[in-house]
Amino acid sequence: MYSFKNDYAEGAHPNILHKLIETNLVQQMGYGEDGYSVEAKEILRQKIQNPDAAIYFVSGGTQTNLIVISFMLRPHEAVISAETGHIYANEAGAIEATGHRIITVETEDGKLKPVDIENTLQAYSLKPHVVKPKLVYISNPTEIGTIYTKSEIDSLSIYCKSKDLYLFLDGARLGHALTAKNNDLTLSDISCNTDVFYIGGTKNGALLGEAIIFNRADLAIDFDYLLKQKGALLAKGRLLGIQFLELFRDDLYFSLAKHANEMAMKIACAIEAQGYSFLTPPHTNQIFPILPKAVIDELMQQYDFYEWKAVDEQRSVVRIITSWATNENMVDAFIDCLKGRITL
């Protein structure tokens, strides 16, 4: 059984493991003050072209989201998110557990637009009987594989600023968004247009690790207290620093994401060629084809992937994910299996 179920089925890129071995006995400060973390942050500041950014490394996406959001909001403030947003759909109430409502917006494509925010502000205007929307949470790519354009991010950013709302971008798979074929965003664009965002390592070649980036250092004052309080400050912070150093020293991060995207597009093309459609247009390493159940059953005998939701009695959306580690031979075999099935 080969798995296309997620992008964390394997370990880490070999460069990272070798660097861990190479540096293993070098004594370092604890709690993120090690030299590798310092250097990795400096490189990231260059990549995003923002020398003023305050950067922190933590171990996972849910951890990132809950710490950033609980740090930025006062007790009566709320988050706005697409209903498909990871914080709403997949984090076991992590945000509410810190005391804040997530106000959800139904969307077709998982993306928020200024009009969605505007409608929310109107619906939440009866002060003080409602919460106060204060932070807009978006994901790029979204949880259903779509990506934001530069113009979409720009308009969201302008709207949020005009309403004194924070804009926070979840980049658990940011590499995949930024290396998608029709992407027109850069790390620097994102740094300019959000208050805070994160670059995900776990799903793109690291053992674990996300880089939280506050685009203005003054927004991050005292943030390290929160890291410690929420159990996110690793004693051996070097583990995170070394990984981001390896991923960003030579743009390994982007080449890994590109590989994942290419593998997904290869599968997507084959699926399309068979005449199937998709829940959302395939752009990144997550694709959502709509397949007949008989096809799904047959593929599932050899491949592991996720059945997303039923479309009708005959068909379901499935989620196929590739990663930096996806073996092209297995992609080809999967495509053969798909084609073969149809021929029958």
Add this chain to the structure above:
Amino acid sequence: MYSFKNDYAEGAHPNILHKLIETNLVQQMGYGEDGYSVEAKEILRQKIQNPDAAIYFVSGGTQTNLIVISFMLRPHEAVISAETGHIYANEAGAIEATGHRIITVETEDGKLKPVDIENTLQAYSLKPHVVKPKLVYISNPTEIGTIYTKSEIDSLSIYCKSKDLYLFLDGARLGHALTAKNNDLTLSDISCNTDVFYIGGTKNGALLGEAIIFNRADLAIDFDYLLKQKGALLAKGRLLGIQFLELFRDDLYFSLAKHANEMAMKIACAIEAQGYSFLTPPHTNQIFPILPKAVIDELMQQYDFYEWKAVDEQRSVVRIITSWATNENMVDAFIDCLKGRITL
């Protein structure tokens, strides 16, 4: 500068790194359901001689403490801890942030006794104007290097049961306690006498990782929700499973701790031979000698360690920590430096 400042200055034991490389491309389930984690938990259940235990791996001690405690307590319930307890002294309010008071007890040696709990229960009897003490938190070894005897744990356990209190043991450095010369406790004793405890990996050879052990599976129902909610459920849980597998397959965990203890004892003997005393008797890899400031200053020119607190104008307690990675040559050099200083 060689560091005796903590036991997380280096990376991980080489066996762990090699195993990471060896298993790197084997696809595994995410979120702790990988085969390595499953196997490591089985081994741990054998080591503690408790087939009913429910075991979870997380990345750090503060994370462990806040998740376990917030999981076990209802909103009006509180923890009892020594004032030196890590949850009170070093975790940035992690427990209070989940809504619970830590009631502290002043102690000489960092250890709680039944009488301390009894006094606390009396002081907190004016229901409902006070919180309800419900969980007793102890550390072994304590944060000031002392260790519990079997008889002490037994009597605490009996007392807690009689008062319907949970007993939770923080084992961030449990290996060091259990391999201390005058230790008479086993993992099995601890499993029998506590409701929940954890075995720390971070400070004894792992890159990161603690094993949370509920000694009765029914106490842990739904605990995985909390792991996810608090951001502790790693996508690549294999990273934790592999480490505990390596540490416990061949008792590596204990041999590493033993090395750390021996290095510390070597230093402690030398210090004692010079006529200095200690804040608490040296047992494990953390020792707290009381040294003249001039000696401290000289040692600090070549060695990094922590000045714990001033005793008087001339002397301070310092904390010297060794680890699985401590180089015996550096220990000898440190001792020479200490002796040399005195000769002068």
Add this chain to the structure above:
Amino acid sequence: MYSFKNDYAEGAHPNILHKLIETNLVQQMGYGEDGYSVEAKEILRQKIQNPDAAIYFVSGGTQTNLIVISFMLRPHEAVISAETGHIYANEAGAIEATGHRIITVETEDGKLKPVDIENTLQAYSLKPHVVKPKLVYISNPTEIGTIYTKSEIDSLSIYCKSKDLYLFLDGARLGHALTAKNNDLTLSDISCNTDVFYIGGTKNGALLGEAIIFNRADLAIDFDYLLKQKGALLAKGRLLGIQFLELFRDDLYFSLAKHANEMAMKIACAIEAQGYSFLTPPHTNQIFPILPKAVIDELMQQYDFYEWKAVDEQRSVVRIITSWATNENMVDAFIDCLKGRITL
């Protein structure tokens, strides 16, 4: 300007004020242990025909909801509510502030049915990545004026029990539901079919005060701690006890609600006679007619009421509320105004 905006524009029923004066200098225990509270609880237990009930008085509905819900849920558990539910629509994030998600269900009539709960349980099945639904919150009457039938409550109760879910009924205006013309529920039915409910005093003749009723005393163990912790335990608890004593000694509570309902029905009949429709069928003291904006504007010159939401460019739903204190002369004048407007 006469107000039909809410049912708390006046003070308290005169019986209550006179009893406050009469008992004013009788010394009593504090914190709810006064003789009046004890007696009022005994009377309530008789009215609901449940000698095992544990009863507590607090000052308001939001306070009730947040304390009951945070008391009953563990950290990973969530509430299910209609989207119109007071806890979701009007309480400033009070429930989320205690750490719990409110999962909302869209409804036509503000009422939850077993199928709504079933759908929610299915949507929240991916343990541990989602919260665990555990408590069902309903209001009777609902926030849009509808009421539950006995059979509806029965089927919800049976379904909740079968799924190990708590059923909590918000009775901020319970008197108005139980005295509605087509009501077939009794206090005893509610006590039998819910785990916990509350009887609202504030909106039916009291200065302030809600009676929280746990239908099994074992569910309420330690609840007084929560009352104190959330700032709800009044030093002069007599103020609450005296009011419930007056309201329930002679069924004053129900006669006051009946008056309010009758006043609302009188208005509703007149509105219907004019050919207007309603958002929901009028049953209790809250009615939601759909009126032309010109009519609304004219009425608003003499009467205060709430414009609920626009239906189209010409018409809006308005909310008209009557109370125990509503003056029938003003009701008649309002009807005259409404009729007069139409004649023109």
Add this chain to the structure above:
Amino acid sequence: MYSFKNDYAEGAHPNILHKLIETNLVQQMGYGEDGYSVEAKEILRQKIQNPDAAIYFVSGGTQTNLIVISFMLRPHEAVISAETGHIYANEAGAIEATGHRIITVETEDGKLKPVDIENTLQAYSLKPHVVKPKLVYISNPTEIGTIYTKSEIDSLSIYCKSKDLYLFLDGARLGHALTAKNNDLTLSDISCNTDVFYIGGTKNGALLGEAIIFNRADLAIDFDYLLKQKGALLAKGRLLGIQFLELFRDDLYFSLAKHANEMAMKIACAIEAQGYSFLTPPHTNQIFPILPKAVIDELMQQYDFYEWKAVDEQRSVVRIITSWATNENMVDAFIDCLKGRITL
């Protein structure tokens, strides 16, 4: 049995009850926007000589403390309080339940001095492993009956400002402090020297009610959201407004407190005349004499009061409290009883 156990054993001053009756059927806005509340706030702003103050009425002291503190602090910030402080000793973990540690200071007299704060800041300097002290909580009078002098408040205020700490004064019994014989503070002094304070009504003639006063309006932005979220925004806010109107229109508040103090001093003088000492010097309506257990037992046959703590085997501190409603005849009888006992 006559009670000297607390200052909330009776109802409210008759002026308040009469005003409730007089205004009962006047329709008013809900949620604190009624005309009585508006007028009462205006009078309070005059009394404290601070036109910029933002004032809110809530129902009790614990509610006040938890809302103010959770509103002012960010998640990693903590409160400093005397160990005897009401928030630490008597509020069932209300502050911790909002996520914040209370750092306690042991004192002789229940009062905090700059040096106490300074020591705390030093003990909590290891950022980010500790919480960040940010708000200083004091009570006047303290929970053990002592009062602050103007000079003490001044120096605390200056110190707090120099360290960027908020100063919050709990005035549950502020009337009693300000009418104590040796008091040299005014309401205006308190308003000038604190960031926020409250004036307690419950313990000085009101049915319930505390006035929260932010001395700079900008500190209170959005505070009404918190009131609603924590269940403190009464629908019939008129109940609070009317009471503060009556208490402060003619300085009734101060004359009531003065009566209570005089009754307490009369008892204190008699006790002193019998040769007994006190835990703290008697100043206000709470006195803490140290009496032989035999005397206590005899007094307790006719009078209810609180045994505070044992001093030795023969003697205990007791707490005797008088109030605006204390009957001087009963005070005289109590004194006779005390004297009579001694004669025997």
